[in-house]
Each structure stands twice: as C-alpha cells, then as structure tokens.
Amino acid sequence: MxxxxxxxxxxxxxxxxxxxxxxxxxxxxxxxxxxxxxxxxxxxxxxxxxxxxxxxxxxxxxxxxxxxxxxxxxxxxxxxxxxxxxxxxxxxxxxxxxxxxxxxxxxSFGQEQDRQQLLMKQKDMLAQQVAERTAQLQQSLDELRTTQDQLVQKEKMASLGELTAGIAHEIQNPLNFVNNFSEVSTELVKELEEEREKGADRDTELEAELLADLNLNLSKISHHGQRASAIVRSMLQHSRTSTGQREPTDINELADEYLRLSYHGLRAKEKSFNATMDTDFAADLPSVSVVGQDIGRVLLNLFNNAFYAVQQKYLSGAGGAGYQPSVRVQTRAVPGGVEVRVSDNGVGMNEEVAQKLFQPFFTTKPAGSGTGLGLSLSYDIITKGHGGSLRAESTEGEGATFIVMIPNAR
Structure with a gap:
C-alpha cells in the first residue's frame, strides 16, 4: 500500500x-x-x-x-x-x-543592376577622361619634341658661334698664303714678260726657271684655296641639319681640323690663353662610315669642354705657377671600329658629377654659360646614331678623359 x-x-x-x-x-x-x-x-x-x-x-x-x-x-x-x-x-x-x-x-539584384549601370557610366567617363588626357599628353609630347628640336638647333648655333672665331683664324692662314703666292706669281709673270721682250737676247733657262716657280706657286695657291674651301664647307655642314648619310671618313683629319678650330675659337675670346695641343693619331687608322658633321659636332663639343676645363684651372690658379694647360687627342684602331680619346689636365670632376654628365640640361658651367645639352646630344649621336659608346674617366683636380668608340657600320 x-x-x-x-x-x-x-x-x-x-x-x-x-x-x-x-x-x-x-x-x-x-x-x-x-x-x-x-x-x-x-x-x-x-x-x-x-x-x-x-x-x-x-x-x-x-x-x-x-x-x-x-x-x-x-x-x-x-x-x-x-x-x-x-x-x-x-x-x-x-x-x-x-x-x-x-x-x-x-x-540586391536591383542594387546590382544599378551598380552595374553606375560602373558602366563611370567606365565611359573614365574612358573619355583617358582619351582627353591621352590627347593632352600627345600634344605635350609634340610640344616637347618641338622644343627639343629648337634646343638642339640653338645648341648647334651656339657651337657654330664658337666655331666662327676659329674658322676666321683658320681661314686667314690659307688666304694669307694665297695672297702672298699670288703677289709673287704676279711678279714672276712680269719678269717672264720682260725676259720675252728682249727677243733674241732672252735667257731661256731663266724663263724655264720662272715658269717652274710660277707653276709651283699656282699649285700652292690651289692647295691653300682648297684648304679654305674645306674649312668653309665644314662650317656649312656643321650648321646644316644632318641628313644621316654615312660616308667613309678619316677620323684623324676630322679630329685635327676641329681641334684647331676649337682652340682658335677660345683664343679669339681669351687672347691671353695658351694651351698645348698634343696629338697622337694612329697612322694605320681605317676610315669609318659615319655622318661626318655629327661626329665633328661631337668632337668639337669634347674639345671645347677640354679647353674650358684647362682654362678654368689656369685662371683659378689651382694648377700652381708652373701649370701648363694641355689637351691631348689620341686615336687608335679597335676591333670593329675606331677609338678617340680626348684628355685634359684641367679641373676634373668627382664621381657624382661624372654620373650626371650625359643627362640633358646638366651643366657644371655658371648660369648663362652653357645649355647643358652638349654632352647629352653628343651621347645620343654616338650611342643611338652610330651604335657606339661614350664614357668619361676623371679624377677631381687632375683632369678628365672622354673615350669615344665609333663602330664601322657595314
């Protein structure tokens, strides 16, 4: 229970x-x-x-x-x-x-559709903006190219102006020879005419001697006249726009001509300046196919810089009392082309400056004394125009050497 x-x-x-x-x-x-x-x-x-x-x-x-x-x-x-x-x-x-x-x-589907439509509108707007920016950039690029061409032309005219004094000095020498030999030839012609007027009493041996002297004078007049014409032709080629036509060129002759032109151009501006020009041209140097006026422009720029460097060292007194400005040019044949070395015992440069040498608008000269385009244009001519190389070796306070390698394009 x-x-x-x-x-x-x-x-x-x-x-x-x-x-x-x-x-x-x-x-x-x-x-x-x-x-x-x-x-x-x-x-x-x-x-x-x-x-x-x-x-x-x-x-x-x-x-x-x-x-x-x-x-x-x-x-x-x-x-x-x-x-x-x-x-x-x-x-x-x-x-x-x-x-x-x-x-x-x-x-969510409606929002996704709205988002897609918004994205399409933004895409169209972005494409339009890109097209506008592209057009603006293209216009800026065209303007930049035009400005670059103008700067190149100004640089060429500036180097042409530096050439003028040197050319005037160089052309004066053959003209003096032409004038002197012309005067002597005129006197020889008068003597020859006087001798012929003597009739039977004339001296045939003297006539032959006078004719030989006259022939020699005329050959010298022709030689120096051609020399003057070559200088004028070089000046015209330097001022003319490059055609890009390559021709076999004697680099020794080109370097010698522009070296003297550069030196006399500097001397025309600084009468008190003197420098030693030392040349070591290889006798067996082969002709290379290059655009002569372009390579001449490069060499002229290198020579101008070398003379400027030694002049600055001379004027500043950094070289001491016994300092003798000197510029040395060497050529030699290398595998596949020709090498040109332009050396000076000027102020030199440090590593930081050497790394910027070939940048456009970079210059070590005072404001108003240089455009900063010379070496950059020279670098483009050698590397891009001729497939060669341009480099610099320098020790600050001791000098610099620019080494140009020009290949022989086939």
Whole structure:
C-alpha cells in the first residue's frame, strides 16, 4: 500500500512539476493543459475509493478505469498538439524568412543592376577622361619634341658661334698664303714678260726657271684655296641639319681640323690663353662610315669642354705657377671600329658629377654659360646614331678623359 501510494505521489509530483515548468515556455501551455488534465484524471482515479466512501462520487469500475486511460492519453495528445503547433509555427517562420530572402534577393539584384549601370557610366567617363588626357599628353609630347628640336638647333648655333672665331683664324692662314703666292706669281709673270721682250737676247733657262716657280706657286695657291674651301664647307655642314648619310671618313683629319678650330675659337675670346695641343693619331687608322658633321659636332663639343676645363684651372690658379694647360687627342684602331680619346689636365670632376654628365640640361658651367645639352646630344649621336659608346674617366683636380668608340657600320 505504501509502495503503491509512494509511486503515485512521485508520479503526481512529477506531473505537477512538468505542468508548472510548461507554463514558463512560450507555446507550451498545451502541454500544461494536457498535464493538468492527466493530473486531474489520475487524482480522480487514485482518490475514487475515498470519494466513494465519503459519498461524493459513485461510478462503476469501467468508468473509474476510463479516468485512468484518459489521464494516460492526455500527455501524448497534448505533446502531439504542441509539436503540430510548433511545426506550423516553424513552417510559417521559414516561409516568412524565405519571402524575406526573396525580397532581399530581388532588392540586391536591383542594387546590382544599378551598380552595374553606375560602373558602366563611370567606365565611359573614365574612358573619355583617358582619351582627353591621352590627347593632352600627345600634344605635350609634340610640344616637347618641338622644343627639343629648337634646343638642339640653338645648341648647334651656339657651337657654330664658337666655331666662327676659329674658322676666321683658320681661314686667314690659307688666304694669307694665297695672297702672298699670288703677289709673287704676279711678279714672276712680269719678269717672264720682260725676259720675252728682249727677243733674241732672252735667257731661256731663266724663263724655264720662272715658269717652274710660277707653276709651283699656282699649285700652292690651289692647295691653300682648297684648304679654305674645306674649312668653309665644314662650317656649312656643321650648321646644316644632318641628313644621316654615312660616308667613309678619316677620323684623324676630322679630329685635327676641329681641334684647331676649337682652340682658335677660345683664343679669339681669351687672347691671353695658351694651351698645348698634343696629338697622337694612329697612322694605320681605317676610315669609318659615319655622318661626318655629327661626329665633328661631337668632337668639337669634347674639345671645347677640354679647353674650358684647362682654362678654368689656369685662371683659378689651382694648377700652381708652373701649370701648363694641355689637351691631348689620341686615336687608335679597335676591333670593329675606331677609338678617340680626348684628355685634359684641367679641373676634373668627382664621381657624382661624372654620373650626371650625359643627362640633358646638366651643366657644371655658371648660369648663362652653357645649355647643358652638349654632352647629352653628343651621347645620343654616338650611342643611338652610330651604335657606339661614350664614357668619361676623371679624377677631381687632375683632369678628365672622354673615350669615344665609333663602330664601322657595314
């Protein structure tokens, strides 16, 4: 009896506890009602004997057992209803989420379309801006090329101006010879005419001697006249735009001519300046196919820089009392071409300056004394125009050497 009553009390207390807990959960009130119904039916079933003894209730045994069966069925029925309700709620929630996802997806698709349209507009705008910038850059490039051509022409005219005094001095020498030999030839002609007027008494040996002297004078006049013509032709070629036509050229003769022109050009501006010109030209130097006026322009620029360096050292007194300005030019045949070395014992330069020598507009001369284009143009002529090389070796305070290698293009 106590065992049966104890188990019934435990079962009832568990039903009461689950029923109380179910009210705390949202939507679990169905289970609460089921538990409450089961609790009620079980209480009637277990308390029937006492209720019947007290006269409160009188039923047959089938009805009493029916309370027990109903109590047992209340819990699973309530749980089934709760699960059904939960399933419906979950389905509705998932359906709502699906609709929300579809709405967000549609909204995202619309936003993506708007973004794509915006990107297309930005792309078109960017393409238009790129085209405009490209046109502007092309215009700037054309203007830069025009300016560069103008600067090149100015540099050529500047070097032509430096040549003028040297050319005037150089051309004066053959003209003096032409004038002198012309005067002597005129006197010889007069003597010859006088000798012929003597008739039978004329001296035929003297006439032959006079004719020989006259012939020699005329050959010298022709030689120096051609020399003057060559100097004028060199000046015209230097001032003329390069045609790019390569011709076999004697580098020794070209270097000797421009060396003297550069020296006399500097002497015309500085009468007190003197320098030693030392040449070491290889006798077996082969002719190379080059654009003569371009290579002449390079050599002239190197010679001008060398004479300028020794002049600055001389004027500053850095060389001391016994300093003798000197410029040396050497040529020699190398595999595949000719090498020209232009050396001076001038001020020299440090490593930092040497690295910038061939950059456009870089110059070590005072403002207004140089454009900074001479060496850069020379470098382009040798490297790009002729496929050669131009480099410098220098020790600050002791001098510099520029080495030009000119290949013999075939």
């Amino acid at each position: 106590w065992a049966e009553t104890g188990s019934e009390l435990v079962a009832l207390s568990e039903l009461i506890r689950v029923t109380v807990l179910s009210w705390r959960q949202r939507g679990a009130n169905i289970i609460g009602f089921g538990m409450g119904g089961a609790l009620f039916c079980f209480l009637l079933f277990f308390a029937y004997d006492r209720l019947e003894g007290a006269g409160f209730l009188k039923l047959d045994q089938t009805s009493v057992h029916l309370f027990y069966i109903i109590g047992v069925c209340c819990v699973p029925i309530a749980m089934s209803l709760y699960l059904a309700r939960t399933f419906v709620a979950t389905q509705r929630r998932l359906t709502g989420q699906l609709l929300e996802i579809q709405r967000l997806s549609k909204q």
